[in-house]
Amino acid sequence: MxxxxxxxxxxxxxxxxxxxxxxxxxxxxxxxxNPAIRILAESADLALRNLLHLRRSPGLLISCLVEPVMYALLIGYVFGNSLGGPAYRSYMFGGLIAQTVAFTTTFTTVGLARDLEQGMVDRFRALPVSRVALLLGRTTSDLTTCVASVAVTTTCGFLMGWRPHTGPAEVAAGILLVLLFSFAMSWIGVFVALITPNTQVAGSLGLIWLFPATFISSGFVSGETLPGPLPTVADWNPITSLANALRQLFGNIPPPGFPVQHAWPAQHAVLYTAGCSVLLIAVFVTLSTWRYRTRTSR
Known part of the structure; x- marks a missing residue:
């Protein structure tokens, strides 16, 4: 033959x-x-589809761009003057970036839940498209949205007086760490969308867990000031470690008299954040693929 x-x-x-x-x-x-290249190519096609779809629903993108400005003004000026003034606003920038990255997870949750509810996922299932490619396309496109939100947050930081005090290598490492953590958080958003019945529930559930995860941390205050067992929770919270890692990489020191954490994650913030990001990706890619298979096989 x-x-x-x-x-x-x-x-x-x-x-x-x-x-x-x-x-x-x-x-x-x-x-x-080639299976790996085919999945990457299909993911790129689906990511482009998701980005083009934003033209029909610009409200989602506007919310991702307006929320960082609101939080920067509220926390930086409403609470910042009593916590250290300009020195605190410069120090809180790491926490502001960490919060921005965490909250853009809802963009992934709502976007995928809407596709599931409107039957777009069922249409893709009729095509020879990998399950992983469908989910990877969503997280990749939303990574672009996160970049836009972080750019807006960084602009607000510059206007409030924040400046990096390290070299280009440290700043680049901070940017890469933010992208890695954002990609990990988006997979949590995928899993939340897959376990909820509709878009409304997905949007609500996507915020319910984010508020305690973000504020029981050292993003804006020192975890040492929290009551009961919460300081330990804040020490090991990945959002805390991302904020601390960015402060270390950007050279932003705490205001005078600001309590400093001494736990292992605080001393090795970059390593701990990268490890948590890789672990979250591994766990939630597996869970999301399994849940997608069970949900769409009904």
Whole structure:
């Protein structure tokens, strides 16, 4: 039996199309047939689809861009003057970025829940598209949205007096750490969307767990000032470690008299944040793929 190469298949397809007058069918290349490359290509196509879909629902994007400004003004000026003034506003920037990244998770939750409710996922299931590619396309497109939110937050930080005091390598490392953590958080948003029945419940549930996770941390206050067992929770909260890691990488020191944490995650904030991000991705990619399979197989 003769084995045809991709080029020979393409030539045969074009010859057949010339005889019938129809456009030639698409012939997959060897790279496209590779499972890993195929998943990446399908994810890129779906991510582009999600970004183009924002033109029809700009309200979601506006909320992601307006909320960072509101939190920066409220926390930086309403509470900031009693916590250290300009020095506190510079120090809180790491916590503000961590909160922005955490809250953009709701964008993933609502977007995927809407696709599930409107039947878009069922349509994609009729196509030869990988389950992982469908979810990866969602998290990849929402990573772009997170970048926009972080850019707005950074602009607010500059206007409030924040400046990095380290070199370009440390700043670049901080940016990469934010992107990694954002990607991990978006997979939590995927799982929340898959376990909720509709968009309204997904939006509510997506915020219920974010508020305690964000504020029982050292994002804006020292965890040492929290009552009972909450300081320990704040010490090991990944949002705390992201805020501390950014402060270390950007060289932002705490205001005078501000209590400083000494737990292991605070002393190794960059390593702990990266480890937590990788662990969250591994756990929630597995859970989300399993839940997607069980939900769409009904």
């Amino acid at each position: 003769t084995v045809l190469t991709d080029v020979q298949r393409a030539d045969s397809a074009h010859q057949g199309a010339a005889a019938t007058g129809l456009p030639p069918p698409a012939v997959p290349t060897r790279a496209r047939r």
